[in-house]
Amino acid sequence: MNLATVVIDNGTGYTKMGYAGNMEPSYLIPTAIADSRQKGATKVSNQTEFKNPELDFYIGDEAYAHQKTHDVKTIIRSGQIEDWEAMEKFWHRAIYSYLRCEPEEHRFILTEPPMNTPENREQMAEIMFETFNVKGLFIGVQATLALYAQLCGPESTNKSISQADLSGTVIDSGDGVTHVFPVSDGFVIGSCVRHIPLAGRDITKFILQHLRDRGEKIPSDDALDIAQKVKERYGYVCKDVVKEYQKFDKKTVDESGRVQQSNKFKKYTHKSAVTGETTEIDVGYERFLGPEMFFHPEFIHQDWRSPLDEIVDNAIQSSPIDTRRKLYENIVLSGGSTLFTDFDNRLKKQIQERVDDRFKQYQQLTGQAPKPINVNVSQNMVQRYAVWFGGSVLGSSDHFPKICHSREDYMERGPSICRHNPVFPAGF
Ligand SMILES: Nc1ncnc2c1ncn2[C@@H]1O[C@H](COP(=O)(O)OP(=O)(O)OP(=O)(O)O)[C@@H](O)[C@H]1O
Ligand SMILES: [Mg+2]
Structure with a gap:
């Protein structure tokens, strides 16, 4: 029997985790760990009970609640896992105490930021298969999952999506990092990804x-x-x-x-x-x-002066010409920092102005009037945890077992199997 796939999206600020097929993650907790300050095993009040410092740690909100007695640290910086040992402990507590599951019986979906290195992906695979002995693992790119969420989300009427539908520009702004990624036919256009050091x-x-x-x-x-x-x-x-x-x-x-x-x-x-x-x-x-x-990053960051609409416009303009229309017409928001009221309206207006100005110039130069582009920036119900929700939909789809790397594959071929994680099986 196939038990529900576990979906864990570890963000710089928050970890979203739960089971595929659900509308919401079961837990949304800070990606923080509080470790014991004690070095050796210590005797606690009861004469026979010893506190093992290896187990004396807390994660999430509990970590902050214990900051008087423990050292609290964050684990992820700008989307990248910084402390693998702490990450492993965090996953351990998340799997056994929060999600309360036996990892060997479940497939797992983890997420990664864009431009993550293959080495990081292999390290994730090694921990998941060797420490937790998971049944299967898929590492989804956060942008692709957010787009997947929008296409298959609660407001979507399109029930049979294909690789070609996965096109759009994702703006993911969380706690530590803001990214703009154009995605065409399910693949992030790597050279056009833009990173903004503000979130x-x-x-x-x-x-x-x-x-x-x-x-x-x-x-x-x-x-x-x-x-x-x-x-x-x-x-x-x-x-x-x-x-x-x-x-x-x-x-x-x-x-x-x-x-x-x-x-x-x-x-x-x-x-x-x-x-x-x-x-x-x-x-x-x-x-x-x-x-x-x-829109005015210079208020906060002395060295960063490009407003978001300029970055988005620039990312789309550097993408292949035949993809641009779709990229402007499907701008998808993801992450907690895109939730501000009217964020979508202002962004849409400013990008549209840039597009219209360019059209006007083109018309003046050539005398031709191309078909106008209607910029669309969409808010959606699952925006706060769009990446997680994309994982939830993917993990419960019929084709998921075909794209998920199995324990048997890992045993046979090692961590390099997790270098590639396409959302659709070949020939889909
Ligand atoms: N209603 C809201 N309005 C504005 N900001 C919000 C709202 N709700 C949450 N946030 C902010 O969103 C951020 C967390 O978002 P999210 O969980 O997407 O980030 P993350 O995945 O942890 O980080 P990252 O994607 O940068 O690695 C926090 O800074 C939080 O304060
Ligand atoms: Mg995130």
């Missing part, structure tokens, strides 16, 4: 700094947590920064003659998980200035 964590830090500069009192223990919550709850993308400032600065006078702040300001109340104390914070301009990073 959710940078916006969180910017918002924190801005709140402090405005004189808000932020308890240092929970500072990043507060800024992240403020960002996720109140952040949005505006149409025009100058006009948006004016909306915030507009004061009104109520019936009793008192001057009132603009209703654009919000109040956020935070309760500390450690002390239980509550803090009230006024949230203002940072609501739109944080997400503005995508």
Whole structure:
């Protein structure tokens, strides 16, 4: 009997994990580990019980809850696994304590960032097959899975998709990294992938700094947590920064003659998980200035000046000419940092302006009017965990056993079998 495929998407900030066929991951936890500070085995209060430091570690939210007694560290930086030993321990706890499954009975889908090295893929295969003895393994490129999610997702009417349908530009912006990848016929156009060194964590830090500069009192223990919550709850993308400032600065006078702040300001109340104390914070301009990073990156990063629409346009323009129309007409959003209200509308408008300008120039030069391109940027229900959801759909498809690398294959040919992971079997 085939048990459900396990899908694990390890991101820089969060790990999404669960079983294929489900609409949502069973767990969404920080990709962090808290290790014991003790070196040798230590005796705990009970005379006969010894605490083994090898097992005395926590992952996810539990890791942060134990930061007073343990050393917390993150495992992935800019999408790449940095600490393989910690990753293995994380997977161990994730598989046995969270997902509660016997890995030898399940196939697994793991995800990788674009341009991941074959060596990294082999290392993943080695750990999965040799430490966990999994029944099968497929390592999906995050962009391709996000596109797969959009094509087969809950809003899709297209039930029989093929390799040729997998074309579009994926913008994946998570916690540590933002990527733009054009995908044509199921394959990422490697030379046209663009990497932007700014993502959710940078916006969180910017918002924190801005709140402090405005004189808000932020308890240092929970500072990043507060800024992240403020960002996720109140952040949005505006149409025009100058006009948006004016909306915030507009004061009104109520019936009793008192001057009132603009209703654009919000109040956020935070309760500390450690002390239980509550803090009230006024949230203002940072609501739109944080997400503005995508369109005015120089606000945050001195050396990075290209707005996202320019990067997307440039990535598509460097792709083969016959793929470009599809790439403009199917821009897919993925990852937590694309969830800001109106992110899609502003991006669509700015890319469309670039495309229209180019058309106008072409028309003036040649006197010919080509068929216009309608830029489309789509939001979708599963955007927060589009990569995971793509894995969930793929893992429950009929053809998945044909593309998944089996334990027997691994035993026979070794980790190099995982160097290639096409989403469709040959001849599909
Ligand atoms: N509603 C929201 N609005 C804005 N940002 C959000 C929202 N929800 C989550 N985020 C942000 O999204 C980020 C996490 O997204 P995601 O889980 O896609 O990243 P990741 O996969 O861990 O990272 P990466 O893909 O960069 O390796 C965090 O910075 C989080 O604060
Ligand atoms: Mg991610």
